[in-house]
Amino acid sequence: MTTTQTGARTAGRIGDNAQRPDGTLKVTGEFAYASDLWHDDMVWGVTLRSPHPHARIRRIDVAEALAVPGVSAVLTADDVPGENAYGLEHADQPVLAADVVRYEGEPVALVAADHPETARRAAARIRVDYEVLPALTDPRRALDDDAPEVHPGGNLVRHLRVRRGDPAPTAPVVVSLDFEVGMQDQAFLGPESGLAVPAEDGGVDLYVATQWLHVDQRQVCLALGMPPGKVRLTLAGVGGAFGGREDLSVHVHACLLALRTGRPVKMSYGREESFHGHVHRHPATMTYEFGAERDGTLVYARADVLLDGGAYASSTAAVVGNAGLLGLGPYRIPSVAVDAYGVFTHNPPCGAMRGFGCVQAAFAHEALMDELAAAVGVSPVEIRQRNGMREGDRTTTGQVIDSAAPVAELLERVAAMPLPPPLETSDLRNLPGAVGNTTHGEGVRRGVGYAVTYKNVGFSEGFDDYSTARVRLQVVAGEAVATVHTAAAEVGQGLVTVQQQIARTELGVERVVVVPADTTVGSAGSTSASRQTYVTGGAVKAACEAVRTAVLQRAAVALGGPVAGLALDGDKVVGAGGEVLAGLADLLGDDAVEETVEWRHRPTHAVDPETGQGDAHVQFAFSAHRAVVDVDVELGLVKVVALDTAQDVGRALNPDAVVGQIQGGSAQGMGLALMEEVVVADGHVRNPSFTDYLLPTILDMPPMRVEVLEYADPHAPYGVRGVGEPPTISSGPAVAAAVRVACGRPLRRVPIRPEHVTGT
Amino acid sequence: MRVTTTVNGTERTADDVWPGESLLYLLRERLGLPGAKNACEQGECGSCTVYLDGEPVCACLVAAGQAIGREVTTVEGLADGQSLHPVQEAFVEAGAVQCGFCTPGLVVAAHDLLARVPEPSDPEIREALAGNLCRCTGYEKILDAVRLAARRQATR
Ligand code: FES
Ligand code: FES
Numbered sequence: 001m002t003t004t005q006t007g008a009r010t011a012g013r014i015g016d017n018a019q020r021p022d023g024t025l026k027v028t029g030e031f032a033y034a035s036d037l038w039h040d041d042m043v044w045g046v047t048l049r050s051p052h053p054h055a056r057i058r059r060i061d062v063a064e065a066l067a068v069p070g071v072s073a074v075l076t077a078d079d080v081p082g083e084n085a086y087g088l089e090h091a092d093q094p095v096l097a098a099d100v101v102r103y104e105g106e107p108v109a110l111v112a113a114d115h116p117e118t119a120r121r122a123a124a125r126i127r128v129d130y131e132v133l134p135a136l137t138d139p140r141r142a143l144d145d146d147a148p149e150v151h152p153g154g155n156l157v158r159h160l161r162v163r164r165g166d167p168a169p170t171a172p173v174v175v176s177l178d179f180e181v182g183m184q185d186q187a188f189l190g191p192e193s194g195l196a197v198p199a200e201d202g203g204v205d206l207y208v209a210t211q212w213l214h215v216d217q218r219q220v221c222l223a224l225g226m227p228p229g230k231v232r233l234t235l236a237g238v239g240g241a242f243g244g245r246e247d248l249s250v251h252v253h254a255c256l257l258a259l260r261t262g263r264p265v266k267m268s269y270g271r272e273e274s275f276h277g278h279v280h281r282h283p284a285t286m287t288y289e290f291g292a293e294r295d296g297t298l299v300y301a302r303a304d305v306l307l308d309g310g311a312y313a314s315s316t317a318a319v320v321g322n323a324g325l326l327g328l329g330p331y332r333i334p335s336v337a338v339d340a341y342g343v344f345t346h347n348p349p350c351g352a353m354r355g356f357g358c359v360q361a362a363f364a365h366e367a368l369m370d371e372l373a374a375a376v377g378v379s380p381v382e383i384r385q386r387n388g389m390r391e392g393d394r395t396t397t398g399q400v401i402d403s404a405a406p407v408a409e410l411l412e413r414v415a416a417m418p419l420p421p422p423l424e425t426s427d428l429r430n431l432p433g434a435v436g437n438t439t440h441g442e443g444v445r446r447g448v449g450y451a452v453t454y455k456n457v458g459f460s461e462g463f464d465d466y467s468t469a470r471v472r473l474q475v476v477a478g479e480a481v482a483t484v485h486t487a488a489a490e491v492g493q494g495l496v497t498v499q500q501q502i503a504r505t506e507l508g509v510e511r512v513v514v515v516p517a518d519t520t521v522g523s524a525g526s527t528s529a530s531r532q533t534y535v536t537g538g539a540v541k542a543a544c545e546a547v548r549t550a551v552l553q554r555a556a557v558a559l560g561g562p563v564a565g566l567a568l569d570g571d572k573v574v575g576a577g578g579e580v581l582a583g584l585a586d587l588l589g590d591d592a593v594e595e596t597v598e599w600r601h602r603p604t605h606a607v608d609p610e611t612g613q614g615d616a617h618v619q620f621a622f623s624a625h626r627a628v629v630d631v632d633v634e635l636g637l638v639k640v641v642a643l644d645t646a647q648d649v650g651r652a653l654n655p656d657a658v659v660g661q662i663q664g665g666s667a668q669g670m671g672l673a674l675m676e677e678v679v680v681a682d683g684h685v686r687n688p689s690f691t692d693y694l695l696p697t698i699l700d701m702p703p704m705r706v707e708v709l710e711y712a713d714p715h716a717p718y719g720v721r722g723v724g725e726p727p728t729i730s731s732g733p734a735v736a737a738a739v740r741v742a743c744g745r746p747l748r749r750v751p752i753r754p755e756h757v758t759g760t
Numbered sequence: 761m762r763v764t765t766t767v768n769g770t771e772r773t774a775d776d777v778w779p780g781e782s783l784l785y786l787l788r789e790r791l792g793l794p795g796a797k798n799a800c801e802q803g804e805c806g807s808c809t810v811y812l813d814g815e816p817v818c819a820c821l822v823a824a825g826q827a828i829g830r831e832v833t834t835v836e837g838l839a840d841g842q843s844l845h846p847v848q849e850a851f852v853e854a855g856a857v858q859c860g861f862c863t864p865g866l867v868v869a870a871h872d873l874l875a876r877v878p879e880p881s882d883p884e885i886r887e888a889l890a891g892n893l894c895r896c897t898g899y900e901k902i903l904d905a906v907r908l909a910a911r912r913q914a915t916r
Contacts, residue, residue, distance in 0.1 A: 026860030029795020036794035239861030492859025667898035690804035
């Protein structure tokens with residue numbers, strides 16, 4: 001049941017450690033990422049962005065820019081042929097700002113030129129006459145009566161109320177705290193890029209790195225004023241996503257320039273532009289209170305969560321949904337009162353990032369859980385085990401958890417893992433500050449911290465969450481070949497591998513070709529919410545089953561017997577005893593058997609607007625972390641020594657890839673706890689570079705032990721449970737807890753800075 | 761400006777190179793070698809790592825003109841025909857590749873490390889790869905890959 005090590009490899013059915021089909025291309029440099037695309041007579045597009053968080057545009061003069069030799073087009077809001085608006089949930093964001101800019105970095109104009117530097121220099125010659133307006137940059141003021149309105153109708157994006165149990169509960173032990181989480185960046189390494197190619201039918205073909213082709217297509221069509229048949233999207237190689245590619249970036253801009261110039265247009269952001277070019281994780285301001293019996297058993301919980309959505313709605317409403325519905329953690333709590341708010345400000349827009357609303361809340365509920373443990377005198381592990389959810393329990397929205405909820409076991413497993421050896425001071429590399437030679441061990445204290453989480457898998461609250469798969473089986477040069485076609489975005493997580501594994505398992509073939517994702521097949525939904533293996537995996541499985549049924553029916557007719565007992569094995573039809581009854585080559589000849597299936601998971605439901613009660617989610621995924629840190633309490637430097645985790649994945653279709661997701665997700669959570677923050681001052685991003693926005697390096701990451709539990713979810717295909725997000729949620733709070741233990745300070749904000757540790 | 765340089769053993773020439781262009785731009789956009797990546801173009805991520813006269817450099821920090829008359833080896837030049845270099849092989853097998861955007865730079869950096877230090881310790885691996893960011897893996901499987909490549913090389 002447990003896999004921790006790299007195992008033996010096989011050709012790759014489900015459960016095997018199949019290798020990525022794109023692995024070789026990626027190690028030789030031949031894999032074509034969006035930023036690698038190239039076309040014969042292509043020109044380069046660049047974006048001019050607002051330097052102000054809030055300003056009125058009085059006039060834009062493009063004459064000088066147009067006069068620059070090599071420039072083929074300069075476009076502004078007037079050049080948007082369709083609706084100048086896009087957005088994931090609400091179309092509230094202009095393609096190019098028309099009269100007002102609402103955040104620093106908002107796109108205002110576009111330039112196409114024969115060299116990217118020419119385009120950049122021309123963009124610098126566009127004269128925009130701005131009237132700077134007062135900016136709302138403190139989310140805590142957003143709902144004040146006298147706050148400037150970011151959009152007509154007020155600054156509230158969503159307020160979610162959750163009420164359950166006793167409306168006025170009391171308890172003998174009460175603990176509370178305030179907590180703040182800074183703004184995190186997805187920091188995928190592959191910059192936003194795309195290539196738009198004008199087509200002969202007057203439409204456009206767009207090759208782009210994204211997470212959801214069809215939701216992009218819908219928005220691009222709206223902005224271009226074109227029907228879907230004329231706007232065809234193909235997934236270009238994606239260099240990581242983590243939520244940051246759910247919203248549009250270059251999409252409409254590249255298409256506009258291509259249609260205007262009649263030439264292929266490539267756009268590719270530099271790192272600084274990337275920081276302005278996608279949404280970030282919402283910063284949060286939270287107040288939490290737990291009431292408990294003297295033994296630590298929870299009686300009630302209250303939480304107030306405020307998320308800064310920035311200038312446009314993006315997916316803020318859904319993030320508020322998660323923070324509100326899941327934001328008390330994986331605990332049994334009889335009475336709850338949660339209010340979660342998402343608000344507009346003139347800060348950079350925030351939206352999806354791995355963990356989606358649960359990450360912020362987990363820092364607060366896990367810090368408070370440690371407070372409660374201290375208040376009643378039990379260990380951090382024990383308090384969590386005592387209150388941890390079990391299968392059959394109800395969530396804070398009243399939903400029954402109808403598959404495994406092994407909170408206590410996950411904690412037991414991480415607690416039982418061996419601890420790293422004690423601090424060893426003879427090698428500076430082991431110390432906080434390392435070869436910076438800042439300490440020789442004096443002032444260094446060790447701390448151990450625990451955290452646990454649960455996360456919804458798939459889209460919730462009644463969303464029609466489905467995926468489409470087209471599977472074809474044919475015999476090519478004597479060999480049975482399955483072809484899998486979906487629009488699902490492979491972003492690095494390994495979905496292409498899993499699709500092959502499923503087809504091999506269901507159709508018994510060796511060779512499976514996963515063709516590029518594009519919009520000529522139905523929507524696969526988003527590569528987010530840890531959902532693709534479940535939902536697109538489910539669709540591929542269902543399409544394979546349909547193909548198999550069709551082939552076996554043909555076989556039954558040909559053989560003049562019943563379908564029952566027939567099976568596919570390689571390029572043969574076999575009987576119940578494994579005996580070969582027919583060759584596929586004879587049976588199919590040149591025919592291909594193809595089936596397309598739209599597959600849905602069990603429906604979810606909207607929650608009651610007054611009480612937040614309802615069956616909002618289709619599945620929950622649980623993980624626990626234990627962090628061990630060494631902290632130089634005099635200088636505030638932290639070294640994470642170990643970051644160990646246990647997670648229930650239902651069933652690991654590719655155990656190595658599952659472990660890879662867990663390790664990578666853990667690193668991102670640790671980054672938020674200790675170093676990653678988009679610093680925004682008065683609406684301006686102060687650190688839009690990898691020089692100043694720090695990501696964990698290989699020196700920062702400790703060894704990570706991973707225990708994978710496989711308690712199959714009976715409602716999910718193969719029993720799978722989403723994997724990608726839980727590790728990003730529970731790792732950070734465990735690290736923060738460990739630092740708290742080491743330095744003895746409350747640390748009510750992440751990322752934790754040296755001055756917080758030292759209290760100076 | 762005209763730039764002539766030897767790339768992966770072949771002399772290559774590009775004309776009309778703007779003096780501000782980096783070696784990375786030259787390789788990617790003028791010579792059709794997009795293997796070296798462009799994650800930051802500021803010397804912070806290592807995704808653009810190539811050899812210049814045998815020394816690993818960030819191609820984004822080298823001006824195209826600085827490569828004139830010198831030898832450049834990119835990730836595209838490491839495999840021997842159809843057979844992958846052991847470092848490349850190990851990255852695939854160890855699961856060190858997810859999105860893969862960091863991979864070309866890491867493969868070159870690991871290739872350089874193992875050429876200098878055939879059996880590196882874990883701290884040596886970490887130090888050698890400290891300039892290469894990866895956002896997907898948490899680095900554990902990258903360490904696995906380098907250890908595996910070292911073992912493979914030792915037995916060849
Ligand atoms: S692209 Fe050269 S170091 Fe990042
Ligand atoms: S594999 Fe994606 S950045 Fe390393």
